[in-house]
């Protein structure tokens with residue numbers, strides 16, 4: 017099969033009359049209320065991909081998940097020819113299916129590990145991760161000769177193994193969420209946290225490469241750039257949105273040299289020499305992107321109906337009314353820090369919401385933003401997770417540890433909030449044994465965050481077990497405690 021890259025996470029595979037396109041994102045409006053844009057720019061390639069879809073007899077699109085940098089409805093709506101759209105069958109697919117059912121195309125939902133024939137030439141296998149607020153899906157595309165794994169944003173590192181027989185591997189290597197960029201930390205602390213997170217991510221990528229031993233690695237699925245936000249975000253300076261130069265040094269330091277850095281529109285060819293990394297955008301390139309695109313955020317109205325916002329919060333609280341929660345800091349949504357009436361407070365322990373806020377609380381999770389941010393949250397059709405990805409809020413929290421319940425409350429959709437809470441609460445407590453320097457330890461096999469399998473997780477020199485999914489560190493010698501999330505895998509020494 018021939019393999020082309022079209023920017024961000026868009027890959028195109030063709031063989032004979034069959035064509036598969038993964039995650040086409042070409043929207044000139046970017047994603048997440050005009051905060052994210054493709055880098056390098058790929059807008060001019062949209063027509064080419066459309067023509068490919070039109071001219072092939074068996075044309076398919078695979079959408080890995082519903083984030084707007086993967087599901088570009090404008091693109092799908094601009095296809096005159098009907099194509100088949102394949103999506104993973106997530107526990108809650110309502111949002112993605114309702115978007116796609118508004119198009120004229122047939123939508124096929126595939127189960128985890130299903131193997132699906134595309135024409136006579138290609139097949140695909142899915143590996144789904146679906147717990148808590150994240151659902152993502154990796155896909156293997158196979159033509160009988162080459163097996164290509166597109167892992168995109170999907171953190172199934174705990175499911176990778178050599179016998180997947182992957183020839184070409186692609187996975188996201190740069191950051192893609194609001195922590196710590198949107199948090200109010202001192203700059204130095206923010207940089208330190210960012211560095212740690214970048215290292216965790218790059219080491220996951222390297223572990224993936226070492227496990228799979230592919231012939232080639234193609235970095236993809238980011239970073240996006242953010243031309244309407246402060247320029248360091250786009251340049252990956254002091255934050256998690258690092259570019260290919262950082263990845264390149266890291267992989268070379270670790271003696272991996274088989275990386276193909278493809279520009280949008282380029283074809284992967286196995287026998288080409290490995291290519292050079294694409295540098296971060298210059299200030300001029302960022303300005304050009306800003307000047308040639310339109311920012312949706314600027315056109316949003318500042319009007320906020322507080323009662324509508326409260327009612328959205330109440331709808332969520334009703335869904336989790338019977339789930340016992342204790343010790344969760346209050347969530348404060350604030351649009352004017354000068355007036356204690358210009359915000360609301362949510363108490364997850366009591367499942368209550370009230371007008372106003374108190375800046376003197378000693379445990380809180382504070383989201384400060386323009387009124388339009390909360391106006392978006394007050395509309396049932398908008399996903400709270402998409403709004404947070406606009407990066408238009410500032411977050412302050414006390415204590416500093418990650419709180420899973422707050423994360424679930426703020427990032428779940430109303431349709432799956434209950435399920436997300438229950439799934440996380442019900443993570444299996446099955447035990448397994450891990451070894452470190454001649455000693456055995458019994459631990460909980462599944463990570464308390466999102467259930468990654470820890471059986472084969474790396475244990476570093478400090479005897480900290482590192483979760484392969486998001487890099488939480490559990491101190492094996494201190495009962496398996498994780499200081500960043502105040503959670504534990506209940507480690508104890510296991511007698512020989």
Ligand code: FES
Nearest residue numbers: 463465466483486
């Ligand atoms: S599953 Fe997220 S850190 Fe383990």
